[in-house]
Amino acid sequence: MSSVLFEECKLQNCILKNRIIMTPTFMAYGNEDGTISSAVLEHYRDMGASGVGLVVVENMIIDNKRSRFGRLMRIDTDDVIPDLAKLADVIKKGGAAAFVQINHGGRYAFITNPMAPSPVPAFDGPAPEEMSPAQIETVINQYVAAALRAKLAGFDGVEIHGATGYLPAQFLSPRTNKRNDHYGGSLENRMRFGLQLVQKVREAVGPDYPVGYRFMADEWLEDGLQLDEAKVYAGELDKLGVAYLSVTAGLYESFFTEDKIALSRQENYMADLAGAVKKVVAAPVIAAGRIATPDAAERIFNANQADLIGLSRVLLADPQWPLKAQEGRGGEINPCRADCDVCIQLVMRQKPVICAAWDGSRKKRFNELLKN
Ligand SMILES: Cc1cc2nc3c(=O)[nH]c(=O)nc-3n(C[C@H](O)[C@H](O)[C@H](O)COP(=O)(O)O)c2cc1C
Numbered sequence: 001m002s003s004v005l006f007e008e009c010k011l012q013n014c015i016l017k018n019r020i021i022m023t024p025t026f027m028a029y030g031n032e033d034g035t036i037s038s039a040v041l042e043h044y045r046d047m048g049a050s051g052v053g054l055v056v057v058e059n060m061i062i063d064n065k066r067s068r069f070g071r072l073m074r075i076d077t078d079d080v081i082p083d084l085a086k087l088a089d090v091i092k093k094g095g096a097a098a099f100v101q102i103n104h105g106g107r108y109a110f111i112t113n114p115m116a117p118s119p120v121p122a123f124d125g126p127a128p129e130e131m132s133p134a135q136i137e138t139v140i141n142q143y144v145a146a147a148l149r150a151k152l153a154g155f156d157g158v159e160i161h162g163a164t165g166y167l168p169a170q171f172l173s174p175r176t177n178k179r180n181d182h183y184g185g186s187l188e189n190r191m192r193f194g195l196q197l198v199q200k201v202r203e204a205v206g207p208d209y210p211v212g213y214r215f216m217a218d219e220w221l222e223d224g225l226q227l228d229e230a231k232v233y234a235g236e237l238d239k240l241g242v243a244y245l246s247v248t249a250g251l252y253e254s255f256f257t258e259d260k261i262a263l264s265r266q267e268n269y270m271a272d273l274a275g276a277v278k279k280v281v282a283a284p285v286i287a288a289g290r291i292a293t294p295d296a297a298e299r300i301f302n303a304n305q306a307d308l309i310g311l312s313r314v315l316l317a318d319p320q321w322p323l324k325a326q327e328g329r330g331g332e333i334n335p336c337r338a339d340c341d342v343c344i345q346l347v348m349r350q351k352p353v354i355c356a357a358w359d360g361s362r363k364k365r366f367n368e369l370l371k372n
Contacts, residue, residue: 004301005294006326009053009308011243011284012210014097014156016053016308020297020322023246023288023310024101024159024214025343026058026072028352029370034064034074036083039352039369041090048094050315051322053308055096056212056246057087059103059161062146063139066115067105070350075102075146084153092154099157099212102146104139106167107176108252117171117193118178122252136183139167140197144204147211157210157243160198165251168194169216172233173225191233198240210243217247217273220254227273231280238281246286246310247274264289265338267296275305286310293333294325313343317357 009016029039047055060075061067074080084100091098107116107128115135116128131139143160150158162168170176171193177184183192202211215234219225234245249270254260263269267290274287287300288310297309315321317336324333334357342356352370354363 005297005309009284011054011097011157011212013208014054014210014243016097017095018051018053018322018326019308020052020054020325021246021286021308021310022047022050022052022055022096022315023248023286023312024056024058024161025312025316026347028071028347028350030071030073032071034061034072034076035080036073036087037369038372039366040073041086042369043366044087045090045094046319047315048091048096048098050094050096050319051326052096052311052315054156055091055098056159057091057098057100057155059101059166060146062102062104062142066111066113067103067109068111069105069109071352075100075149076142078149081149081153084149084155088154088156092156097156098154099159099210100150100155101159101161101214102143102150103161104142104167106170108166116167117176117183120176120178122165130179133181136193140193140200143197144200147201147205151205151209157212158201158205159212159214159246160201161214162194163214163216163246163248163251165216165219165253168197169219169225169251172216172229173219175219175221175224187229187232191236194233195236195240198237198242202241207241211241212244212246213237213242215245215247215277216249216251217270217277218249220250220257220260224251224254227276231277234277235280238283242283244284244286244308245277245281246288247277247306248288249273266290267292268300271300271303271305274300275303278304278306284308288312290314290336290338292335294330297325313355316343316353316355 119127270289284307287306318334
């Protein structure tokens with residue numbers, strides 16, 4: 001199989017055994033109070049043993065009061081550190097490195113009093129409160145504290161969620177940031193929150209501890225963030241020493257439009273965006289988006305669109321994707337059907353994911369675990 005896919009790779013001081021990443025995938029397996037359940041540990045044990053080089057654990061919230069979405073796991077207080085340590089450990093025992101994604105929902109928090117750069121409501125939710133400079137500082141400190149907890153718990157690195165329209169992306173976007181102060185208006189101002197945040201986190205965790213960034217290359221909305229501005233931001237993040245840029249696109253207002261549903265059914269559907277970002281940064285770039293087969297991954301490397309590949313639904317559908325690829329058995333990969341959206345439908349309703357591609361015994365195992 002591909003010499004590139006199974007080459008060792010370095011993300012700052014973290015060595016990956018290959019270039020296959022499990023990108024964050026919210027499963028809604030956490031307990032109602034945001035703590036880690038036995039289903040979470042079992043799921044990530046499997047993912048750590050799947051043969052990927054790195055598992056990036058799904059987004060965890062840095063502020064339980066202002067960033068809630070049912071069943072998200074918390075990384076907002078020190079009492080969760082022992083459980084986080086168990087989670088990092090089960091992943092690493094399987095042979096993968098372990099990172100965790102940290103996140104603030106901003107206007108996407110499913111609470112009565114969300115806060116955001118500007119009072120632009122999400123869907124039919126309430127208009128968020130415009131964040132004051134003091135609140136901005138508090139939130140940046142919450143990201144820093146969460147990153148330090150990840151480090152203390154034994155994660156090999158941390159990923160800041162700057163995509164899918166969450167808080168850093170809300171500041172960057174001209175559609176959701178209507179501020180008149182030095183956090184709004186020009187691109188330079190809209191980039192300020194994300195750049196301050198990355199800088200503060202990097203300073204706190206130290207220069208060798210990898211801080212990756214989930215990167216929004218395009219909001220896929222006419223009045224939203226476009227690739228040309230995103231590339232400028234990528235260059236600035238690169239200067240700050242991010243460990244990688246994990247490129248994605250779209251947000252809840254654009255994901256479910258007819259043309260984007262059709263696009264997301266195609267193999268490698270965001271690889272061109274990763275390629276555009278890769279041209280302007282020195283940091284490693286991760287491409288994601290229905291990289292269904294080892295051959296599809298190979299095409300991304302051949303076109304120089306990314307340094308690593310990210311799998312989410314395709315890995316869920318077949319946790320043996322990497323092992324089968326390594327053994328030249330790509331044809332035996334259990335496919336994630338392009339027209340299936342069961343996992344997305346479930347998490348949007350805050351219900352735990354039972355993948356439609358799983359066999360009966362795996363479905364039964366997780367249904368049992370989730371009862372407890
Ligand atoms: C159910 C589900 C949950 C997801 N949760 C996250 C998340 O927590 N953080 C994130 O950055 N991306 C998340 N994603 C996006 C994936 O990481 C990935 O970029 C996207 O699904 C495309 O890859 P795929 O075609 O292999 O699924 C999620 C995707 C799905 C389907």
